Amino acid sequence: MLFSRNSRNILKIVKHVLHYSQSAQYPAVVALRPTKLKSKSKEPRYFTDSKYVSVIGGKGGDGCISFLSLWANEYAGPDGGDGGNGGHIIFEASREVNNFNHVGSLIRAGEGEKGANKDCHGKNAKHTTIKIPVGTIVKRNEKIVADLYKEKLSFIAARGGAGGRGNHFFISDTQQAPEICEYGARGEEAKYHLELRTMADVGFIGFPNAGKSTLLQAISRARPKVASYAFTTLKPHIGVVHYSDFSQVMVADLPGLIPGSHKNRGLGIQFLKHAERCPILVFVMDASYEDLYSHYKTLIFELEQFSKKLAARPKLIVANKIDLPGSIENIKDLEKQVKIEILGISGKYGTNIGLFLGKIKELVEKYKSDNT
Numbered sequence: 001m002l003f004s005r006n007s008r009n010i011l012k013i014v015k016h017v018l019h020y021s022q023s024a025q026y027p028a029v030v031a032l033r034p035t036k037l038k039s040k041s042k043e044p045r046y047f048t049d050s051k052y053v054s055v056i057g058g059k060g061g062d063g064c065i066s067f068l069s070l071w072a073n074e075y076a077g078p079d080g081g082d083g084g085n086g087g088h089i090i091f092e093a094s095r096e097v098n099n100f101n102h103v104g105s106l107i108r109a110g111e112g113e114k115g116a117n118k119d120c121h122g123k124n125a126k127h128t129t130i131k132i133p134v135g136t137i138v139k140r141n142e143k144i145v146a147d148l149y150k151e152k153l154s155f156i157a158a159r160g161g162a163g164g165r166g167n168h169f170f171i172s173d174t175q176q177a178p179e180i181c182e183y184g185a186r187g188e189e190a191k192y193h194l195e196l197r198t199m200a201d202v203g204f205i206g207f208p209n210a211g212k213s214t215l216l217q218a219i220s221r222a223r224p225k226v227a228s229y230a231f232t233t234l235k236p237h238i239g240v241v242h243y244s245d246f247s248q249v250m251v252a253d254l255p256g257l258i259p260g261s262h263k264n265r266g267l268g269i270q271f272l273k274h275a276e277r278c279p280i281l282v283f284v285m286d287a288s289y290e291d292l293y294s295h296y297k298t299l300i301f302e303l304e305q306f307s308k309k310l311a312a313r314p315k316l317i318v319a320n321k322i323d324l325p326g327s328i329e330n331i332k333d334l335e336k337q338v339k340i341e342i343l344g345i346s347g348k349y350g351t352n353i354g355l356f357l358g359k360i361k362e363l364v365e366k367y368k369s370d371n372t
């Protein structure tokens with residue numbers, strides 16, 4: 001029998017659900033494996049959740065000094081037109097973008113046109129609208145000046161300068177032939193810090209080399225670099241996990257955390273700020289390491305030093321690399337010390353990934369129901 005591509009996908013989903021719903025261990029909603037291939041585009045693959053930008057509003061056009069001279073009326077009077085206004089720079093919240101990769105560090109708006117003779121006024125410049133993700137906080141001198149929490153909300157980051165007046169404007173009873181005009185005003189200049197309030201539903205936290213990027217690759221179409229040296233990931237990567245109830249969970253692979261991060265060691269504070277933008281944290285530990293408890297304590301300590309609220313966020317502990325020898329014993333030791341059940345997984349070989357995705361879905365749903 002022939003099926004279209006869409007109906008084949010739906011059949012796959014149904015098979016998936018039937019298969020997993022028969023096993024009592026799995027929840028009813030299961031994560032779907034991506035059917036599309038990973039993208040081959042060379043676009044920047046990292047995720048920019050915070051950006052410093054300088055904005056300069058457009059300069060207004062200068063006014064014009066001109067005197068009209070017509071046939072049979074040599075002194076027909078001043079006819080210098082006004083300059084056009086410079087453009088504003090506007091930040092607008094939009095669902096079309098989800099990070100700041102497309103935002104440049106210096107943004108200039110267009111300049112207004114100059115006035116001309118015969119009372120021609122210069123054209124106003126168009127405003128420059130920069131789309132930024134919904135949920136962006138705009139800060140100036142570290143003070144919040146705007147919170148774009150809803151689509152289409154906008155904020156004027158820099159106003160354009162007003163156009164200068166031409167000499168026609170200055171005609172008065174006492175001054176019939178003014179030889180003066182105004183220059184167009186300069187646009188406003190400002191520096192802003194754009195920050196996303198939430199970057200993803202779930203953030204992976206762990207020491208370098210724990211296998212966070214491997215895990216993200218295993219569960220989504222994201223392509224973070226994987227290598228066997230520390231600090232392979234320097235910028236966050238986001239992946240989307242699709243579930244059989246057509247819901248999605250955004251997962252962020254964050255750079256590794258090391259002892260002293262709260263004092264800005266390694267990627268330091270920047271890292272902790274990324275973590276702050278993920279409501280649920282997943283601790284990814286390297287199960288082949290013998291003293292897992294010391295790793296766990298360091299992770300908690302670093303988060304606490306940065307913010308107590310961050311350390312108290314809902315979390316899940318997973319031990320990756322369960323395929324390596326000795327990992328099961330290490331996980332059991334850790335379980336005894338922290339007295340929480342720890343999920344052993346292998347990002348590289350796909351062990352327990354379905355179970356892991358079911359657990360993060362549960363946590364995300366609980367978080368959403370608690371916060372609505």
Ligand SMILES: Nc1nc2c(ncn2[C@@H]2O[C@H](COP(=O)(O)OP(=O)(O)OP(=O)(O)O)[C@@H](O)[C@H]2O)c(=O)[nH]1
Nearest residue numbers: 208209210211212213214227231232233256347348
């Ligand atoms: N045996 C085994 N190796 C794994 C597993 N997961 C990851 N690795 C290996 O661990 C190494 C580090 O993996 P990454 O995914 O780059 O680790 P990371 O946590 O993203 O590291 P940073 O980006 O440096 O913080 C790579 O050589 C992986 O192949 C696993 O489940 N089993």
Ligand SMILES: [Mg+2]
Nearest residue numbers: 212213232233
């Ligand atoms: Mg990595």
